[in-house]
Amino acid sequence: MTGQPHEQEWDAVPPGTAPAPYGVPPGYAPPQPYAPQPYGTTPYGQPGHGPAAYGPPAYGPPPGWGYGAPLAPPVWPAGPGRPGVATAAGVLGIVAGGLSVFMGLILTIAVLSGDEDGAGVVLMLGLPCGAALLTGGIRLLNRQSPTVLFAASLAAVVVLFLALVVGATTLDSDGIVGLSVFLVLALPLPVLTAVFARLPATVGWAAARP
Template sequence: MTGQPHEQEWDAVPPGTAPAPYGASPAYAQQQVPYAPQPYGTTPYGQPGYGQPGYGPAAYGPPAYGPPAYGPPPGWGYGAPLAPPVWPAGPGRPGVATAAGVLGIVAGGLSVFLGLILTIAVLSGDEDGASVVLMLGLPCGAALLTGGIRLLNRQSPTVLFAASLAAVVVLFLALVVGATTLDSDGIVGLSVFLVLALPLPVLTAVFARLPATVGWAAARP
């Protein structure tokens, strides 16, 4: 504002509405785009503006999940029946069955070794009645080995029990024969041998006939 009456404030005339200058061509007037106020939320080019987004209040709420269900996992309910044991005393091998099988293998190995030595001695001409009888320890030892291995594989302990009894009978028979054919020193030596050798087949026979051993072998699946 300069105070002149013929002057006009440019702010009062919106852009695009001023008259064309004197002598301007009609095309110039057509190029003047009249100004119109733009609605809120749009740019001057007619595209959506970046005003406040039109989102309503977020629909937050409690999650759709219920309270955690504590308890045993599925399939492990308290009322689920347990698998029956393989045999009444449990699924494992009884200790007496293991002892019978191991003792049978040890007694069989020693009997086979002793039987081979006595066989060689008898064939060499150094024979006596007790040595000939003790040669029967060779087949007894083979039967003890077979029975011990069978029992550890959960087969019937009958072979092991029978072989143990046969070994005991052979030892007592050797003592009877030696008492009639050997001198006092020979009888003492044979007696000491029998005392050391007898516990193995006796214990093997006892363990092989215990109810736990027989029941475990009989309940083989």
Template sequence: MSSPTPGSDPNLPQGGAPQGQPGWSAPPPPPAQGYGVQSPQGYGSAPAYSGGPAAPGQRPGMVTAAGIIGIVWGGLGLLFGLLALSLAFAFGAVYGLLLLLSIAVSAALLWAGIQVIQDKSPRLLLLISYVAIGVNLLTTIWAVIEGASILSGLLGFVLPGIVVFLLLNPQSKQFYASRGITY
């Protein structure tokens, strides 16, 4: 058997040796594309994220978050409301009626959140969030009259308020405006 001569091995570059051996050099790196300062290897720095609008046709995260909050808050309200309904009228007719109203609002939040996730108009979720804030205000006033803490109903204001904030954000409005939906 004879020893291979340089350039005769089909697995090696023509006239060269494998990487790390004398006589071999790596191909030059591609030129940087104006991304900033050149590194010693010739690559540019990574571009900075500008936080601009979502790609056309893609639902912004704020809209998705509003829909998910509507679904989760509505589902939990429906579940716990139906469980508490048997006890609510034992505490008084007003409290029972307020709980029935809360259950209806929870069902509507669930439905409206699903509509938003399906890229339909967010108008219903926005309106139901306003109604949820109002119902929670009535429930909190009634609870304070009955001797409960005013902080007991705080979450009922926060989550619908977040939904309103997310849907009234300019990025969300722009997404729906590009689809011809105004709310």
């Protein structure tokens, strides 16, 4: 003490209890001056990042590929779907087979009743031809060989022409005209079926079955 009323000894104030300046929160320390960090290190104890390593990219097959990886099943060159001509051949074969079986049953009943002539007897062969057409059409739609469908179509065409030849020798003019009209209506189905069944797209698609 110096005897002056406005003076105060500094030893009377405990350390750390002096009031902080205006606008500074208690316990706040002024920031330290920035010091540049050496390259490759970061402050606060974080690991440093060095220069990125450059080099040629690694070439090789992607993961999961290799000599031991399973091979994909072969795909028909024209696409994974069924060709339109194969679908047409199978559907026409089923339609022609169903009609042939129906007509064969009617002619069989007529012949057994004694109401038919030689042409009707020949057309009775349409019954087994129709069954073969049905079988071949279903097989082709299931991606099996079209050979059965093609052979059944040719057999149906042969039966129709044979019925025309027999009818020409046993029927009168009106009967021949009626038989000719029937053959003209019945012939396109087996002919188109045989053509579609032997097209390269149909045969190749059926042969490429996995």
